[in-house]
Amino acid sequence: MSMPHFQVMKKWGAPNKIDFLSLSYTRHAEDVRQAREFLSKLGDLSQTLIFAKIENVEGLNHFDEILEEADGIILSRGNLGIDLPPEKVFLFQKSALHKCNMAGKPAVVTRVVDSMTDNLRPTRAEATDVANAVLDGSDAILLGAETLRGLYPVETISTVGRICAEAEKVFNQDLYFKRTVKYVGEPMTHLESIASSAVRAAIKVKASVIICFTSSGRAARLIAKYRPTMPVLSVVIPRLKTNQLKWSFTGAFEARQSLIVRGLFPMLADPRHPAESTSTTNESVLKVALDHGKASGVIKSHDRVVVCQKVGDSSVVKIIELDD
Ligand SMILES: Nc1ncnc2c1ncn2[C@@H]1O[C@H](COP(=O)(O)OP(=O)(O)O)[C@@H](O)[C@H]1O
Numbered sequence: 001m002s003m004p005h006f007q008v009m010k011k012w013g014a015p016n017k018i019d020f021l022s023l024s025y026t027r028h029a030e031d032v033r034q035a036r037e038f039l040s041k042l043g044d045l046s047q048t049l050i051f052a053k054i055e056n057v058e059g060l061n062h063f064d065e066i067l068e069e070a071d072g073i074i075l076s077r078g079n080l081g082i083d084l085p086p087e088k089v090f091l092f093q094k095s096a097l098h099k100c101n102m103a104g105k106p107a108v109v110t111r112v113v114d115s116m117t118d119n120l121r122p123t124r125a126e127a128t129d130v131a132n133a134v135l136d137g138s139d140a141i142l143l144g145a146e147t148l149r150g151l152y153p154v155e156t157i158s159t160v161g162r163i164c165a166e167a168e169k170v171f172n173q174d175l176y177f178k179r180t181v182k183y184v185g186e187p188m189t190h191l192e193s194i195a196s197s198a199v200r201a202a203i204k205v206k207a208s209v210i211i212c213f214t215s216s217g218r219a220a221r222l223i224a225k226y227r228p229t230m231p232v233l234s235v236v237i238p239r240l241k242t243n244q245l246k247w248s249f250t251g252a253f254e255a256r257q258s259l260i261v262r263g264l265f266p267m268l269a270d271p272r273h274p275a276e277s278t279s280t281t282n283e284s285v286l287k288v289a290l291d292h293g294k295a296s297g298v299i300k301s302h303d304r305v306v307v308c309q310k311v312g313d314s315s316v317v318k319i320i321e322l323d324d
Pocket residue numbers: 191194212213214215216217218219220237275276277282308309310311315316
């Protein structure tokens with residue numbers, strides 16, 4: 001990191017509590033380690049997630065080690081397309097997205113509808129490409145020129161959003177779930193087993209939503225890793241923390257950062273609820289989450305809902321049927 005980078009991050013990044021750092025031209029894992037060390041010196045930015053941008057063959061060659069170190073990956077297809085022969089790009093995308101999915105780390109794909117910079121409609125190839133990015137497992141799409149200087153930024157977002165939603169409807173969840181369970185192997189960690197069971201239960205009972213209690217965001221991310229067909233409401237429970245000078249609550253970073261994970265919809269719980277998972281606290285937080293789900297239209301009367309939470313020391317998955 002050069003001095004100007006450090007100054008910008010210190011002056012602008014730290015007070016703005018940036019959620020994500022996109023690390024351009026990541027070539028190997030050491031780049032990510034250096035960036036993390038740099039952020040750790042900037043107060044709140046120790047929580048900033050680092051997304052390694054893979055934009056050349058060197059980054060591609062070290063993909064596995066970079067993925068291990070980074071919090072997420074951006075597949076910078078425009079620049080990669082310069083370094084790679086065109087016939088190699090699709091396979092790189094499929095393989096990289098599969099690896100991100102199995103690691104449970106978000107993957108972002110760039111350069112999808114270039115032609116919408118000047119046109120109201122994407123080409124057929126672009127429209128198909130967006131759908132394929134979703135079917136290949138991407139978590140998010142990053143627009144560039146279309147929204148930076150394009151003539152139709154709003155239409156671009158809604159068109160890409162509609163294509164993504166259609167592709168999500170036909171995503172082969174069943175096959176994906178089986179592959180992921182097989183990849184994780186046995187014995188699973190308790191949490192992985194709880195997360196996969198919650199997704200399986202939600203599909204079997206045709207739940208409209210999965211509600212997951214979490215503080216760090218980890219439990220909700222693990223559920224999303226199994227790509228449930230219904231939305232996951234991630235209820236982030238704030239914890240009180242201190243740096244010896246002042247007290248503050250955790251949660252805001254964790255809630256915002258989960259927005260980049262496919263299928264996760266965060267909600268920050270009232271910090272006045274005690275962070276310990278007693279049954280009274282769980283009940284009152286659950287009521288707020290259900291009301292929130294109803295208000296946003298994802299939960300309707302008589303729906304089934306799967307809830308993932310800790311009661312005392314035990315993690316439980318419960319299925320509830322709503323009366324109204
Ligand atoms: N504050 C909380 N209240 C109730 N349940 C919780 C809370 N935080 C986490 N859980 C649940 O506890 C289990 C273990 O989660 P864990 O991964 O340890 O927490 P986190 O997601 O905060 O890292 C999961 O089932 C999760 O839904």
